[in-house]
Amino acid sequence: MxxxxxxxxxxxxxxxxxxxxxxxxxxxxxxxxxxxxxxxPNWDSAGDSIELLYIRNEREHAAMLRLQDEMLENSKRQAASNASRIRKLYKIHAHLRKRFIEVNNFIKDCEDKRRVADKKIAEETALHAELAENIEKFKRAISELAEFREVLKATVDDLEPYETVIQEVVEKSEIFDSVKDCMDRCDALMLAQVEISRLEQEKFMEIEEMRKRMVKVTNEAALTVLGLKNDLAELERSYNKARSECLHWERILANAKDCVATNELNKDRALDGIRDIYRMLRRRQGRDPLFQRHEVEKELDFIKDEIELLKEVVKECNKTRAGTKRGYVEKVEDRC
Known part of the structure; x- marks a missing residue:
């Protein structure tokens, strides 16, 4: 395995x-x-000949033609039945379209009626709620008026003796013409007293406000004056500091001006000296000055060259003098 x-x-x-x-x-x-x-196929079976194949094909062709004719007639019948069905479908479609439009219009009318009904119901509900609220208000007002009536009756019963007194006062007095005149004058006096009390309170409040305002203004003025004094002191210190700085810089500026003037004087002197040396050297050569006074560099170059030349001349002179002196000394020694 x-x-x-x-x-x-x-x-x-x-x-x-x-x-x-x-x-x-x-x-x-x-x-x-x-x-x-x-x-x-088996080896001993006879094959189909051309004639048999032709006959078989002819039969198949005839059968196919008959089947084609049947299918054509069937298609014509189907086309006629389909045309009638299509006409019926168009009629049904038109009828359903008309019915749909009618139903749609009916639904729209129902919707409009429903909206109108809902709006009316809402308005009626709001009106009902408002009327119910007004009824409650009126009931409360009636109950309050009933209570006020009872209180007023008790007050009238309590004030009835005063009415008798007032009538007696009017009868005995020559000032008042009637009870109503007396009550009106009393009311006027009471209103005047109330007005006087109100005005008194207002004036007291105004006086208090004025006092507070005066205190506030005084405090603000004092703070302002104090602040101004502080600013003035600060300005004075700044002025003194600036003045001392100005004096310091003035001294520095005076020294600078003196230095500048001294430097300018030294510069002019140096330029004059350079010019004099240049002119002297040119006269020594027997020539007139070629450069101007502002051409200092050229004059210095010329002076430098001349001085170097003079130094060489002095060296040669010193050499010559040293040689002459040495020869004289040798002669003196020889003589000695």
Missing amino acids: PRLKPTTKIDVIGNLDLSPEKAVGDYIESKQQDVYFVKP
């Missing part, structure tokens, strides 16, 4: 990746099917 499964494959119709012992059944089944496999 092998240790592994066999891997040998067989080219059969079916599962090609099966092992040979498992693919035998698929092979036999593929040999028995006749859908994709054309079996050759």
Whole structure:
């Protein structure tokens, strides 16, 4: 028995990746099917001739023509029935369209009526709520008036003796013409007293406000004066500081001006000296000055060259003098 499964494959119709012992059944089944496999005729069977093939084809052609005519007639009948059905469908469609428009208009009318009814219901509900609220207000007012009536009756009963007194006062007094005149004057006096009290309170409040305003203004003025004093002191300190700085810079500026004047004087003196040396050297050569006074660099170059030349001359003179002196000394020694 092998240790592994066999891997040998067989080219059969079916599962090609099966092992040979498992693919035998698929092979036999593929040999028995006749859908994709054309079996050759037996060797002793007579083949069909051309005439038989022609007759068979003619029969098939005739059958196909009859089938075509039947299908044509059937299609004509179907076309006629379809035309009648289409006309019926168009009529039904027009009727349904008309019915749909009528139903749609009816639905729109119902919607409009429903909206109008809802609006009317809302208005009636709001009116009902408002009327109910007014009824409650009137009931409360009636109850309050009933209570006020009872209180007023008790007050009238309590003030009835005063009415008798007032009538007696009017009868005995010559100032008042009637009870109403007396009550009007009393009311006027009471109103005047109330007005006087109100005006007194207002004046007291105005005086208090004025006092507070005066205190506030005084405090603000004091703070303003104090702030101005502080600003003035600050300005004075700044002025003194600026003045001392100005004096300091004035001294520095005076020294700078003196230095500038001294430097300008030294510069002019140096330029005059350079000009004099240049003119002296030119006169020594027997020539007139060639450069102007502002051409200082050229004059200095000329003076430098002349001085170097004079130095060479002095060296030569010193050498000559030293040689002459040495010869004289040798002669004196020889004589001695």
